[in-house]
Amino acid sequence: MRKLFPSYLTGAILAIIGYIAGSQFVYHRIGSDNQPAGPNFTEQGMVVGFALFFIGWLIGIGALKYPFTWLLALKDPDHEEEMRLAGKDAGIIRYFKFTTDHKVVGIQYLVLVLIMLGFGGLGALLIRSELMRPGALLFPTETYNTIVTMHGMLMILATITFFIGPFGNFIVPIMIGARDMAFPRLNALSFAILVPAIVIFLSIPFWGYGQANGYGGGVQTGWTVYGPIATQTGMGMTALATAVILAGFSSILGAVNVITTIITMRAPGMRWTRMPMTVWGIFGAALLAALGTSSFAVDLLLILLDRIYKTSFFAASTGGNAVGAGGGNAWLSQNLFWFFGHPEVYLIVLPAFGIVCDVVAVFSRKPIFSYKMGVLGIMGVCVVSFLVWQHHEFVSGWAPELRFWYMATTELISVPTGFVFLVLLGTLWRGRIWMTLPMMFALSFLWNFVIGGLSGVFLSDVPLDVQLHGGMFVTAHFHYTIVGGALMCFFAAVAYWFPKMTGRMLDEKLGWIAFWGIQIGFNVAFLSMFIAGLQGMPRRVADYDPAFATANFITSIFAFLLIASVALYFYNIVISWVAGKKAVANPWGALSLEWQTPTPVPLENFEEIPVVTSAPFQYTQETVEAEAAAEPAAGQAAG
Amino acid sequence: MDDASVSPPTPPTPPGPPARAATPASTNHIARAAIIWAVCTAIAIVVFLLVAPHVVEWGILPAAASNRSDEINTVMWIFTLLSIPVFFMVVVFGGYAAFAFNRRRGRAGGTFLPSRRLPVVWIIISFVLVTFLYVYGLSFLNQVNAQEGNNPLVVNVTGEQWLWNFSYPQYGNAQSTALELPVNRPVIFHIQSVDVQHSFWIPAFGIKQDAVPGETTTISATPETIGTYVVRCAELCGLYHAYMETPVYVVSAGDFDTWVHAQVTPVPTSSSSSFIQPNVLPAEAANRASWRTSSVAEG
Numbered sequence: 001m002r003k004l005f006p007s008y009l010t011g012a013i014l015a016i017i018g019y020i021a022g023s024q025f026v027y028h029r030i031g032s033d034n035q036p037a038g039p040n041f042t043e044q045g046m047v048v049g050f051a052l053f054f055i056g057w058l059i060g061i062g063a064l065k066y067p068f069t070w071l072l073a074l075k076d077p078d079h080e081e082e083m084r085l086a087g088k089d090a091g092i093i094r095y096f097k098f099t100t101d102h103k104v105v106g107i108q109y110l111v112l113v114l115i116m117l118g119f120g121g122l123g124a125l126l127i128r129s130e131l132m133r134p135g136a137l138l139f140p141t142e143t144y145n146t147i148v149t150m151h152g153m154l155m156i157l158a159t160i161t162f163f164i165g166p167f168g169n170f171i172v173p174i175m176i177g178a179r180d181m182a183f184p185r186l187n188a189l190s191f192a193i194l195v196p197a198i199v200i201f202l203s204i205p206f207w208g209y210g211q212a213n214g215y216g217g218g219v220q221t222g223w224t225v226y227g228p229i230a231t232q233t234g235m236g237m238t239a240l241a242t243a244v245i246l247a248g249f250s251s252i253l254g255a256v257n258v259i260t261t262i263i264t265m266r267a268p269g270m271r272w273t274r275m276p277m278t279v280w281g282i283f284g285a286a287l288l289a290a291l292g293t294s295s296f297a298v299d300l301l302l303i304l305l306d307r308i309y310k311t312s313f314f315a316a317s318t319g320g321n322a323v324g325a326g327g328g329n330a331w332l333s334q335n336l337f338w339f340f341g342h343p344e345v346y347l348i349v350l351p352a353f354g355i356v357c358d359v360v361a362v363f364s365r366k367p368i369f370s371y372k373m374g375v376l377g378i379m380g381v382c383v384v385s386f387l388v389w390q391h392h393e394f395v396s397g398w399a400p401e402l403r404f405w406y407m408a409t410t411e412l413i414s415v416p417t418g419f420v421f422l423v424l425l426g427t428l429w430r431g432r433i434w435m436t437l438p439m440m441f442a443l444s445f446l447w448n449f450v451i452g453g454l455s456g457v458f459l460s461d462v463p464l465d466v467q468l469h470g471g472m473f474v475t476a477h478f479h480y481t482i483v484g485g486a487l488m489c490f491f492a493a494v495a496y497w498f499p500k501m502t503g504r505m506l507d508e509k510l511g512w513i514a515f516w517g518i519q520i521g522f523n524v525a526f527l528s529m530f531i532a533g534l535q536g537m538p539r540r541v542a543d544y545d546p547a548f549a550t551a552n553f554i555t556s557i558f559a560f561l562l563i564a565s566v567a568l569y570f571y572n573i574v575i576s577w578v579a580g581k582k583a584v585a586n587p588w589g590a591l592s593l594e595w596q597t598p599t600p601v602p603l604e605n606f607e608e609i610p611v612v613t614s615a616p617f618q619y620t621q622e623t624v625e626a627e628a629a630a631e632p633a634a635g636q637a638a639g
Numbered sequence: 640m641d642d643a644s645v646s647p648p649t650p651p652t653p654p655g656p657p658a659r660a661a662t663p664a665s666t667n668h669i670a671r672a673a674i675i676w677a678v679c680t681a682i683a684i685v686v687f688l689l690v691a692p693h694v695v696e697w698g699i700l701p702a703a704a705s706n707r708s709d710e711i712n713t714v715m716w717i718f719t720l721l722s723i724p725v726f727f728m729v730v731v732f733g734g735y736a737a738f739a740f741n742r743r744r745g746r747a748g749g750t751f752l753p754s755r756r757l758p759v760v761w762i763i764i765s766f767v768l769v770t771f772l773y774v775y776g777l778s779f780l781n782q783v784n785a786q787e788g789n790n791p792l793v794v795n796v797t798g799e800q801w802l803w804n805f806s807y808p809q810y811g812n813a814q815s816t817a818l819e820l821p822v823n824r825p826v827i828f829h830i831q832s833v834d835v836q837h838s839f840w841i842p843a844f845g846i847k848q849d850a851v852p853g854e855t856t857t858i859s860a861t862p863e864t865i866g867t868y869v870v871r872c873a874e875l876c877g878l879y880h881a882y883m884e885t886p887v888y889v890v891s892a893g894d895f896d897t898w899v900h901a902q903v904t905p906v907p908t909s910s911s912s913s914f915i916q917p918n919v920l921p922a923e924a925a926n927r928a929s930w931r932t933s934s935v936a937e938g
Binding site for chain 1: 668694698699700701707710711714715718722725726729730732733736737740741742743757758761762765766769772773776777779780799800830831832833834835836838840842843845846847848849851852853854856857869871872873874875876877878879880881882
């Protein structure tokens with residue numbers, strides 16, 4: 001019982017007490033005369049309640065203990081105490097408390113991300129069920145719009161986390177030969193912040209239904225939360241804004257930690273040119289997260305101010321129907337959002353570039369082809385991604401004279417992306433390809449991402465974008481990049497590092513079935529969605545013209561196949577984690593540092609810090625031939 | 640290595656020098672993949688050229704009813720044609736490698752180490768492609784930005800939750816909730832919104848422009864085919880966003896004159912900006928979304 005203090009249990013208790021105290025204090029003592037008050041809460045109360053919920057959680061899990069003891073100069077923690085905080089000999093309970101060991105944080109992130117993807121996938125299931133036939137099938141539009149918003153936002157939160165979180169924390173420090181992250185407590189804190197953020201986020205559907213203000217409960221805005229509709233919509237918006245600001249904090253703190261770790265904690269001999277591509281990808285993504293996220297947080301803060309203090313950043317004076325006091329401008333919202341929003345999609349996909357290069361190198365038994373091109377590709381995309389955001393506003397009417405420039409940068413970004421394809425094809429060519437589950441997912445990236453990329457070139461062209469913008473073509477395009485590109489790489493990464501992270505092998509046969517289900521379901525569903533977009537179907541509609549019925553029906557059916565297959569993959573993860581085949585330390589014969597450690601990786605990773613003497617994945621003709629001769633049966637059994 | 644059934648065993652070939660056996664194989668592979676790539680590309684281009692003239696007829700693209708539509712379709716054809724070889728480049732070479740160099744085939748692996756030439760060639764080709772697309776797109780961009788001349792019809796478009804209102808300032812501010820346009824006369828739309836952002840989209844005309852509260856945005860097109868089309872809202876604008884659409888009638892100049900003069904008197908100006916009762920799908924809007932009522936009737 002003592003072990004549970006402090007833990008997530010005490011955190012949850014204090015958080016709930018905090019929320020009730022905060023929201024009720026505001027409701028009873030301060031009150032409100034301009035809010036549609038629900039049963040015992042107002043929006044002001046919600047914000048204060050969420051703040052105390054968050055602080056209560058941090059106190060409850062003990063995250064604030066060390067900063068305060070340090071502030072009050074009581075004493076500095078000694079090494080033994082640091083080890084205890086890192087979960088030494090704590091057993092399974094260390095996963096349910098504030099633990100600084102980067103491997104524990106990595107596992108916590110992995111589980112949370114899987115849960116987020118699960119909820120997001122549930123949203124996808126509901127959306128595709130509603131859109132299966134024209135007409136209102138399942139939900140009122142109020143509910144449908146809320147589901148669309150939550151699906152979008154939750155998937156974005158999951159995907160910006162699902163490389164930096166699990167793999168950036170668990171794998172990257174070992175890969176570069178470090179004992180832990182640069183700031184272990186900050187690391188644990190960044191995860192600890194994300195938990196209440198997701199809890200608050202999942203509460204969105206429960207705010208403001210029934211006592212509608214005329215514009216619906218939940219959130220009616222889509223994940224882009226443009227003002228002024230974000231000001232007008234239901235109380236769920238306040239929960240969304242608070243949750244996403246918190247998640248943004250978590251993302252920035254995590255990113256700063258990853259950047260510092262990669263810059264300062266590399267083992268002797270681990271030069272910049274010797275880092276595996278995964279590290280480059282996550283480094284680029286962390287730069288984007290650290291620099292871009294704040295813009296969105298500002299956007300959400302202004303929305304909160306507009307909602308609660310009746311400022312008017314986004315609402316213009318338009319007469320009787322105006323949403324706010326007037327004087328604001330909706331274009332501000334679009335710019336603040338997309339200045340974050342576009343780097344953010346590259347944030348999702350940069351680690352995927354890195355991981356897919358590494359996986360392909362390992363299973364082709366070849367060094368990465370033209371490593372410098374790969375690095376140039378990743379860092380080139382990283383820099384250029386900050387210069388393209390206006391392409392989301394080609395039809396907004398804002399600064400049409402700048403369109404020629406943003407069209408140029410947007411098309412330019414396909415050049416460094418192309419470098420990554422050269423690296424992949426060159427690495428595959430004349431390798432000795434071992435077709436494992438991670439390799440299959442990595443290869444599916446080639447097919448899927450090239451479709452996503454090419455359809456992106458269509459959208460970068462202003463005359464075409466004028467027709468396709470805001471339609472299903474865009475939805476299909478970014479699902480091709482994020483699901484077809486990044487999510488496939490996430491599945492590859494899970495399968496690839498599963499033995500190291502859990503000590504067990506991911507079941508190949510179940511994974512194989514899930515793989516083909518995912519590929520077929522995904523491709524047919526979204527190719528068909530391209531057709532709906534070309535036909536002229538707008539995005540985010542609860543109901544549509546029967547002219548689009550065929551394309552939508554096909555999309556829905558194959559989306560169900562996709563969702564079922566992903567569910568099977570998740571089931572595979574759970575069942576293999578619990579009862580999979582025990583893994584040896586280096587089942588793939590990989591050469592990077594994380595595979596040279598024993599499994600499970602001991603606390604502090606290395607008995608002594610390794611010295612790196614070569615670039616990653618230096619497979620040679622001799623070693624590969626020797627391996628081929630040594631295991632004649634392996635090729636047949638596992639290949 | 641004992642996969643003799645899949646590929647012929649290499650050891651019993653004493654006459655050939657073993658060192659030679661490996662080197663020409665590499666050129667073979669590249670040539671073979673290149674041939675597959677060329678064949679796939681050619682087939683895809685032929686299929687595309689056969690399909691392309693029919694896509695409007697088959698309902699894959701909306702009817703091309705304005706001067707913008709043809710431009711857009713031309714750009715789309717060019718982009719698709721250029722995408723086909725790029726797509727097959729990645730897919731064929733990746734797929735070929737995955738099959739031909741699979742370790743089940745018993746190959747011991749090879750070296751294909753970076754030459755200086757390949758990355759340079761790759762960079763040059765991708766820059767050339769991108770530059771071409773950019774310059775090509777730029778020439779059309781000027782036309783998107785261009786204003787229509789020659790006695791244009793001005794239509795003021797106002798988006799409000801969840802209706803489109805149109806007024807014709809050149810015709811005594813005639814008001815309408817459906818859009819009626821004369822054929823072959825340039826139209827300039829001045830677009831506004833009274834509440835949140837909407838997006839004014841006529842798929843058949845190939846035009847789209849956001850309606851931004853407090854700002855007036857502009858877009859123009861010349862309708863070229865008489866017929867009935869639709870205006871859709873392309874920006875999520877709240878509860879009934881999906882139903883925010885209204886018909887577009889492109890009619891002859893004579894019919895338009897008759898219609899527009901009939902609109903001036905009966906509709907008082909104030910009714911167009913009447914506040915819609917929240918939470919109730921305006922009956923008017925529901926009726927105008929003709930596909931909605933018909934689909935309800937279906938089942």
